[in-house]
Amino acid sequence: MLAPLLCLATLVPLQAPAPIAARLERTLAAPSLKPATVGVRVVSLDSGKLLFERNSDKSLMPASNMKIVTCSATLALLGPSFSYTTGVYASGDDLILKGSGDPSLDFARLKTLAAAVKAAGVTELKGRLLYDASVFDTDVLGEGWQWDDEEFYYSAQVSGLSCDENVALVIVKPGAVGEAPTVEASPYFTVENKATTSDGKEQALSVSRKRGLNTLVITGTLGAKAEPKRTAITVEDPAPFAAFRFAEALRAAGVTVSESVVLAPGKTPDGAMPVASSVSKPLSQLAADFMKPSDNLFGECFLKTLGAIKGKKGSTSEGARVVREWLKSRNIPLAGFYQADGSGLSRMNLVTAQLLMGILRDRAGDANFRAALPIGGVDGTLKSRFKNTPAANNVRAKTGTLTGASSLSGYVTTKAGERLAFSILMNHYDREGGSSVARSLQDALVITLLDLPARR
Missing domain, CATH: 3.40.710.10 (DD-peptidase/beta-lactamase superfamily)
Incomplete structure (x- = not known):
C-alpha cells in the first residue's frame, strides 16, 4: 500500500x-x-x-x-474533446438509427437529426426503421441494483441507444368528480388507469410501471381541484423507444413514415450509406x-x-x-x-x-x-x-x-x-x-x- x-x-x-x-x-x-x-x-x-x-x-x-x-x-x-456521434444510415429501403452510447441524446436532437435526413433527400421511409444499440452489451441494469427502484428516473436502463435519458414524463390531470383522471403519456406506453377523481384538492395518486413492461398503472385518487401530478418513469428496453421517438421526429420533419412502420433491432451492415448524424457536446x-x-x-x-x-x-x-x-x-x-x-x-x-x-x-x-x-x-x-x-x-x-x-x-x-x-x-x-x-x-x-x- x-x-x-x-x-x-x-x-x-x-x-x-x-x-x-x-x-x-x-x-x-x-x-x-x-x-x-x-x-x-x-x-x-x-x-x-x-x-x-x-x-x-x-x-x-x-x-x-x-x-x-x-x-x-x-x-x-x-x-x-471526445464526443458521441449518433448516425442515420440507409440500407435498401430501411433506415438505421445507430447509437454510440450517448447518454445526452434527446428528442430535440432527434428532431434536428430528422430534419437533416429530410434535407438529405429522404421524403419517405418505405422499409423498416432499424435501431442499432450494439456498441454496448445487452445488460440494461447494473450489478446489485434494487429491483424495486427500476421504474424510478435515477435507475434508468442503460443502452447503446438512448433518448431523453430513457425516461418519459407522465402527467395525470383531474377529471370530473367520480370519473377517471386524464393521463398524458407517450403512446409508446400502454396505460391502465384505475384512479378516480375525488372532490377537493387531495393528491393521493400512484403512477408506476409494471416490471419488465412499458405498461403504466395509475391508481388512487386525485382531487378535482388538485394540481396535475407529474412523474418521470423509466422505459423498459430503451433502444426501441429511441427508434419510436425518431419515427415521430421524422414525421414532424415531413418524412412520410407509416404508423405501422416496423421497428426492429439490427446491426448496421457494411456498406450502409450514411445519411445524417448528430454530435454530442464535448466530454x-x-x-x-x-x-x-x-x-x-x-x-x-x-x-x-x-x-x-x-x-x-x-x-x-x-x-x-x-x-x-x-x-x-x-x-x-x-x-x-x-x-x-x-x-x-x-x-x-x-x-x-x-x-x-x-x-x-x-x-x-x-x-x-x-x-x-x-x-x-x-x-x-x-x-x-x-x-x-x-x-x-x-x-x-x-x-x-x-x-x-x-x-x-x-x-x-x-x-x-x-x-x-x-x-x-x-x-x-x-x-x-x-x-x-x-x-x-x-x-x-x-x-x-x-x-x-x-x-x-
Missing part, C-alpha cells in the same frame, strides 16, 4: 494543529456516527502532507462518490452534466464507453477493468476497491478514502475535472449546502447518498490560502437522523478545515 502511494508524492504524516484536530474528532464523535464506519483523509495539495486521517484504508460503499472514479478515468482516457461539458446533478445514466454509459473504446467490448465489467488498469498506471492504491457500476447506485461498490484521495491528488490539475464538480452553495447537488458559510463558492466536491451511506469528497481552500483535498465516507450511521444528519456532519468537517492556520 505504501509504495505506490509514494510514487504519487511522498506523504509525510503531519497531524492538523491540536485545536483543529480536536474539532474534527468532536464532529466524528457525534452520536449518530457511533454505529458507523467512517473513513476520512485530508491532504494538503500544496505540501503533499497528510493533515488528518481516520480509517482511510477501510473499504466502504461510496454511493455517488463512485462517479469520481468514473469521471476522472473517462476524462483522462478519452480526452476532454468536457458532458462531465459537468454528469457530476453536478449526479446523473446515474451518464456514469453507466461512460463506463461502458470506456470498455467499448479502450477495451474489448462495451460492457460494465470491461469498462471497470479499463478503469482499474488506469488507476494502477497512476499508482493509486487499489486495495479494497471494487467497481460494480459507473454511477455508485449499486451497494456492491467498494472504495477507500485513500483511493479517492489518490484520484483527487492525481486530477487536481485537470481543469475539466474540477469544473465538473458541484460548487458549495452555487450549483448541482451542493447548491443548498454551505450557504452563508466561508465554504460557499469555495468547496468543490462530489456528494453521494444511498440508504445508510453518505459521502463527500473534493477540494477546498483554507482561509490561509492552502489548497486541500479531502474524502469523507460514512456507512451505517444511525438511521433515525437519516442522511441529512450525515451531510451536516460532513459540512461541519469541511468548514473546520477552513480554519487550518498557515504553515511555513
